[in-house]
Amino acid sequence: MLPEIPILMEQYRALLEILPEQHPEYPNMLTYYRRQEAGRKGEDSLCYYLEQAQVPSLHLLNGLRLEHPSSFQLDWLVLGLGFRAIFEVKSHTGEIYFDAKSHQLTRTIAGVTEGFDDPLLQVDRQYAKMRTFLSDHVIYQLPTYRFVVFVNRNVILRLHDYPEYKRVLTAQQVPSILEALAEQHPPVISEEANQAIAHFLVNNHRERMASILEKHHILWDDLIKGVPCPNCSRRSMNRTRMRWQCEYCDTRSTDAHLPVLYYLALLTGNQLTKRLVQSFLQIESGEATRKLITRAGYVKFGVKKGVYYSHPYILAATKNESGHKSQKSGHKTIESGHKIYKSGHEI
Ligand SMILES: [Zn+2]
Incomplete structure (x- = not known):
């Protein structure tokens, strides 16, 4: 089951309800919560663009987290009949620049420049884990594309020197990218098989739950x-x-x-x-x-x-629900024909 709101976010919200505002950790906890909220909002905003893609029978999974071989979480996983795509969502604002000499991504905002980890390496690592998960569960592999999407309209991407600039997108590019991939990769598996795979993945979703009191003393x-x-x-x-x-x-x-x-x-x-x-x-x-x-x-x-x-x-x-019957049945298909697994519901 994919919960409506990530459990970790609910944990911080719960803590803020019963932690006195005068507590020295209160401002920190508020920052943690807001950061998660912003991340969630960024993921939500990509949903609109994923839905725009004129590709039949797509399954869209938001926030899928699997724990095999080790835990990993995908912001959005798109399951098509001939291809798959993973989207890592970034909500950064400011100017994102790739320095070809240092091979580093930097972000400049209000005159302050900071470096950050290459998000493509991140999404590639997630893919490697997903590949293992699929092969260990004997699930058919399909060509899987990995992208980083900057969803904030106030971002400026200066990535022309970046070797993989084609895999770094703005949200507006997403529908046409998916359409191009669908054209390039005609159906290989049936709609039923794709649906079964989507259900299997959702049933194997394991929400993260942390000991946040201990963590923050x-x-x-x-x-x-x-x-x-x-x-x-x-x-x-x-x-x-x-x-x-x-x-x-x-x-x-x-x-x-x-x-x-x-x-x-x-x-x-x-x-x-x-x-x-x-x-x-x-x-x-x-x-x-x-x-x-x-x-x-x-x-x-x-x-x-x-x-x-x-x-x-x-x-x-x-809890791992594999082996149990899927809790959801009766899908509502939306206009575009995509099935969205988001917030715990297929909508
Ligand atoms: Zn009262």
Whole structure:
């Protein structure tokens, strides 16, 4: 399953919800989150151009992440009947220049020049891993083209000395590139086979989940406890007669704890313990806490002191589902005939 929003991004969003703004790491976390958001936005913006390509039976996969032989993630993978293409998306602005002498790409913005890794090397490495993945799973190989796409309109590419300048594109070039490739490579596999391959890849998608608290040296005790009011956002609601009650605005709620449970699931690597939940919901009864977790649909694992609970959606996104039946069925085909696997849905 490809989740609607990358789990890693959801983790940072969850952290920002319960990390006090005065915390020394708060500005850093905000920067992390915004950077991911910008990357995601860049990938989204390429979708429009991919859809413009007048090529029948394309499957478009956004953010596919596989863990074999080692993990790798593709911003966009296009599966055609006679060819495939990988697009690495860059959202840089400013002037991108290739220095033929140093063999380095540099970016200049507001008079400041910085070097960055050659994105084509990056996409070529991803391709090498994908090739291994496909051959280990006995999936038919097709000629696979690798591109880097600069999606920001405010970018100026000065790459005439770059040996592979033809593989560095602006978003506007993408539809005609795909059309040219389709013309060059007539269908080799059937539509059914292509669809089966797309499903197989999506079912093998493994979302990345990081221990972000550990990574940034943030303690559980640093985080804000209590259930915020869904109406006035103030903390903490009181639990009385099986409901949450806000003492400021008198709002009553039966499910105000759900966002808190979800934040905790994201921050614990999807392993909620009753004790942790109890301390964050600030309720006295352990048994009441357990009921709130299970009624919220969390899945129980382990026994006795090793019991933990997992959110089913995060579980589906992070666990290998190969061997299971595909969760999705019944595709909606869009006008161009492409099937897009983005945000967890085929649209
Ligand atoms: Zn309130």
